[in-house]
Amino acid sequence: MLTQRQQEVLAFIQRQQRETGLPPTTREIQAHFGFHSQTAAMNHLRALQKKGAIRKAAGKARAAVVPQPDRTPWERSIPFLGLIPAGMPTDTVEETGNALELDLRLFGQQSATGVFALRVRGDSMINAQIADGDLVIVQQKQPREGDIVAALIDGEVTLKRYVMIQRQPRLAAENPRYPDLIPAADLQIQGVMIGLIRRA
Amino acid sequence: MLTQRQQEVLAFIQRQQRETGLPPTTREIQAHFGFHSQTAAMNHLRALQKKGAIRKAAGKARAAVVPQPDRTPWERSIPFLGLIPAGMPTDTVEETGNALELDLRLFGQQSATGVFALRVRGDSMINAQIADGDLVIVQQKQPREGDIVAALIDGEVTLKRYVMIQRQPRLAAENPRYPDLIPAADLQIQGVMIGLIRRA
DNA sequence: CTCGGTAGTGTTCGCTGGAACACAGTTTAC
DNA sequence: GTAAACTGTGTTCCAGCGAACACTACCGAG
Numbered sequence: 001m002l003t004q005r006q007q008e009v010l011a012f013i014q015r016q017q018r019e020t021g022l023p024p025t026t027r028e029i030q031a032h033f034g035f036h037s038q039t040a041a042m043n044h045l046r047a048l049q050k051k052g053a054i055r056k057a058a059g060k061a062r063a064a065v066v067p068q069p070d071r072t073p074w075e076r077s078i079p080f081l082g083l084i085p086a087g088m089p090t091d092t093v094e095e096t097g098n099a100l101e102l103d104l105r106l107f108g109q110q111s112a113t114g115v116f117a118l119r120v121r122g123d124s125m126i127n128a129q130i131a132d133g134d135l136v137i138v139q140q141k142q143p144r145e146g147d148i149v150a151a152l153i154d155g156e157v158t159l160k161r162y163v164m165i166q167r168q169p170r171l172a173a174e175n176p177r178y179p180d181l182i183p184a185a186d187l188q189i190q191g192v193m194i195g196l197i198r199r200a
Numbered sequence: 201m202l203t204q205r206q207q208e209v210l211a212f213i214q215r216q217q218r219e220t221g222l223p224p225t226t227r228e229i230q231a232h233f234g235f236h237s238q239t240a241a242m243n244h245l246r247a248l249q250k251k252g253a254i255r256k257a258a259g260k261a262r263a264a265v266v267p268q269p270d271r272t273p274w275e276r277s278i279p280f281l282g283l284i285p286a287g288m289p290t291d292t293v294e295e296t297g298n299a300l301e302l303d304l305r306l307f308g309q310q311s312a313t314g315v316f317a318l319r320v321r322g323d324s325m326i327n328a329q330i331a332d333g334d335l336v337i338v339q340q341k342q343p344r345e346g347d348i349v350a351a352l353i354d355g356e357v358t359l360k361r362y363v364m365i366q367r368q369p370r371l372a373a374e375n376p377r378y379p380d381l382i383p384a385a386d387l388q389i390q391g392v393m394i395g396l397i398r399r400a
Numbered sequence: 401c402t403c404g405g406t407a408g409t410g411t412t413c414g415c416t417g418g419a420a421c422a423c424a425g426t427t428t429a430c
Numbered sequence: 431g432t433a434a435a436c437t438g439t440g441t442t443c444c445a446g447c448g449a450a451c452a453c454t455a456c457c458g459a460g
Binding site (some may be wrong): 025026027028038039042058059060061062063 | 416417418419420421
């Protein structure tokens with residue numbers, strides 16, 4: 001909807017806002033783009049406002065504000081748990097001190113509630129391209145067939161694929177060298193993998 | 201260090217900045233606290249600046265800014281490039297409009313300079329646990345042996361492992377079904393993979 | 401007791417910066 | 431092909447806002 005030029009102006013406003021804390025004045029926009037007239041900047045602001053890209057308070061200085069991509073619920077702190085305690089308290093968030101800041105939209109999430117991270121140990125999921133040391137992002141929810149889930153086995157969390165065999169839920173490893181089928185009925189499923197982060 | 205009153209003023213500035221995107225003017229501060237004189241507000245700003253609580257640009261409108269809880273160099277916008285153009289312009293950042301916000305400390309980076317993302321196509325790196333559709337985070341730098349690099353081949357970017365064979369640099373695929381050795385001498389290495397993100 | 405920091409009132413000055421008006425070339429859409 | 435955007439130039443006007451100056455009052459430290 002925005003034209004090339006308008007996007008450039010918008011980007012400039014955003015950058016100024018981010019880096020200096022202040023939205024630019026019309027004359028600062030003018031100077032940045034080398035306009036000979038301040039009106040050119042005004043025109044762009046008017047257009048951007050009409051298209052809803054910015055908010056503008058009439059008469060006030062530096063009043064062109066980009067409605068903050070609301071730094072809200074996505075991009076949030078999520079707890080990092082190397083190992084999930086049995087009780088699975090809902091808010092260990094503050095306690096560990098270990099937390100990640102990341103944009104959960106990357107993983108199609110709208111909010112950070114019920115999302116946590118955990119580090120993979122071993123190579124039982126190697127055929128699902130999940131390697132030792134990877135960080136897995138998990139959301140607490142009911143698994144569907146084929147999902148990769150974090151499950152609590154013997155007080156430790158492991159990653160397995162949730163499959164149905166003859167109407168029975170099972171947990172399967174993704175590595176032929178591992179015993180793969182574990183009855184999933186009485187196991188505690190901690191959540192479903194929604195993403196993965198690896199540091200090379 | 202700050203007095204009661206100064207903290208109140210600081211809090212007000214911060215709140216305005218957060219909620220409206222704009223720091224208040226001296227007169228807005230005056231009105232909010234019910235001062236009869238604008239100078240009272242000015243005095244507080246001066247005091248806050250002297251104590252380092254705010255930054256102030258002289259002569260400019262709305263210039264009292266609270267140094268943002270440093271939304272620092274990590275956690276920065278990095279460009280997302282599906283395909284890197286040959287010239288590799290240094291600042292396509294604003295242009296694409298496509299950008300990721302993420303905490304680069306996850307990948308051991310201090311700053312976002314020279315970092316970009318690109319989506320993996322195909323499964324030539326499957327044995328390095330890199331799957332089709334994965335998002336690879338790349339930094340522009342010289343590769344070392346064993347690094348996974350993004351290289352420009354026939355105008356398109358592919359991921360390969362950088363290896364030395366008889367002192368010759370080669371690019372190797374991580375999939376036996378792919379022809380694996382490509383002389384790396386005259387190829388353009390775009391950067392080294394420093395991380396990976398996958399959406400499940 | 402005096403000096404410096406805090407907290408104000410009241411007033412004036414003048415740069416900063418938004419807004420309106422007039423005019424014009426170039427695209428895009430119907 | 432004509433009207434409605436989009437992009438600009440140039441100029442003028444004046445409200446928004448920072449800044450300086452003069453003066454008052456309270457308080458804690460040396």
